[in-house]
Amino acid sequence: MAGILNSKITTLAQKSLDFRSKRHDVLASNVANMSTPGYQAEDLVFESTLAAAMNADQPGPLKTTNSRHLDGRNTPPLELAQAQRIHSAAPHPSENGNTVDLDKEMAKIAENQMMYNASLRMLQHEFRMLKTAISEGR
Amino acid sequence: MSFFSALNTSVSGMTAQRLRVNTISENIANAQTTRTPEGGPYRRREVILAAVSNDRTFEEELRSQDRSLSTATEVKVVGMTKDSRPPLLRYEPGHPDANEEGYVAMPNVNVMEEMVNMMMASRAYEANSAAFNASKKMAESALDLGRG
Numbered sequence: 001m002a003g004i005l006n007s008k009i010t011t012l013a014q015k016s017l018d019f020r021s022k023r024h025d026v027l028a029s030n031v032a033n034m035s036t037p038g039y040q041a042e043d044l045v046f047e048s049t050l051a052a053a054m055n056a057d058q059p060g061p062l063k064t065t066n067s068r069h070l071d072g073r074n075t076p077p078l079e080l081a082q083a084q085r086i087h088s089a090a091p092h093p094s095e096n097g098n099t100v101d102l103d104k105e106m107a108k109i110a111e112n113q114m115m116y117n118a119s120l121r122m123l124q125h126e127f128r129m130l131k132t133a134i135s136e137g138r
Numbered sequence: 139m140s141f142f143s144a145l146n147t148s149v150s151g152m153t154a155q156r157l158r159v160n161t162i163s164e165n166i167a168n169a170q171t172t173r174t175p176e177g178g179p180y181r182r183r184e185v186i187l188a189a190v191s192n193d194r195t196f197e198e199e200l201r202s203q204d205r206s207l208s209t210a211t212e213v214k215v216v217g218m219t220k221d222s223r224p225p226l227l228r229y230e231p232g233h234p235d236a237n238e239e240g241y242v243a244m245p246n247v248n249v250m251e252e253m254v255n256m257m258m259a260s261r262a263y264e265a266n267s268a269a270f271n272a273s274k275k276m277a278e279s280a281l282d283l284g285r286g
Contacts, residue, residue, distance in 0.1 A: 024272070024276065026210075028270075031151060032154070033211060034262050036189045036213050039211075113272050113276055
């Protein structure tokens with residue numbers, strides 16, 4: 001199940017990097033379209049999906065006596081977790097129907113970038129540990 | 139490729155805003171122009187922006203590994219319109235383009251309005267360039283993962 005190269009941390013970091021770069025796409029689109037009439041600001045949410053998927057291999061609330069029984073849990077495993085695309089409308093859209101709030105978008109880009117770097121560092125750390133093990137601590 | 143689409147999106151925003159600034163300078167430069175090739179005073183111009191999602195065709199979608207979301211939406215200049223507001227009439231009987239009553243039709247350009255639009259366009263350009271730099275930094279740090 002969890003081998004040395006596909007541990008849960010590696011999969012989580014990989015999934016998180018994937019989502020962060022997609023979210024960056026969406027946020028960059030919002031900034032590019034900040035003066036397009038009628039454009040609706042969008043965002044990707046995935047934190048809750050990822051958190052739920054982390055525990056997807058725990059047994060569900062129903063008792064199973066056969067491997068083909070369903071255990072009543074319907075969270076997808078980490079590998080199949082999907083982000084949701086939502087409209088992140090500003091409370092006061094401008095008169096041309098555009099709902100992009102530039103300050104919010106720039107803050108989101110900065111936050112997303114930091115979280116991306118955090119995931120990257122987590123992955124780097126994981127690899128460094130592997131390397132230490134492979135080289136017998138030398 | 140996800141990163142390059144984010145870069146392209148920011149670039150499309152910068153191109154659109156630059157074109158907007160060009161149009162605004164054209165309006166300001168011609169704020170007093172009373173003669174144009176098509177006759178009459180100069181009319182204020184404005185760019186039309188549209189959101190273009192770089193959606194894939196059905197076949198591309200079917201062959202693609204990742205069919206969840208096509209995320210990037212670029213901005214495109216789809217055209218240029220002329221402002222339909224009537225020309226401003228100024229009383230100047232000595233002007234060669236004055237009508238019988240002594241009024242000259244001046245361009246419908248409000249310089250204050252143009253200045254405000256220009257500031258907005260230049261801020262939007264800066265925001266796009268900041269988003270571009272963020273994508274670049276993210277891609278660079280991902281590349282560093284392969285080092286050491």
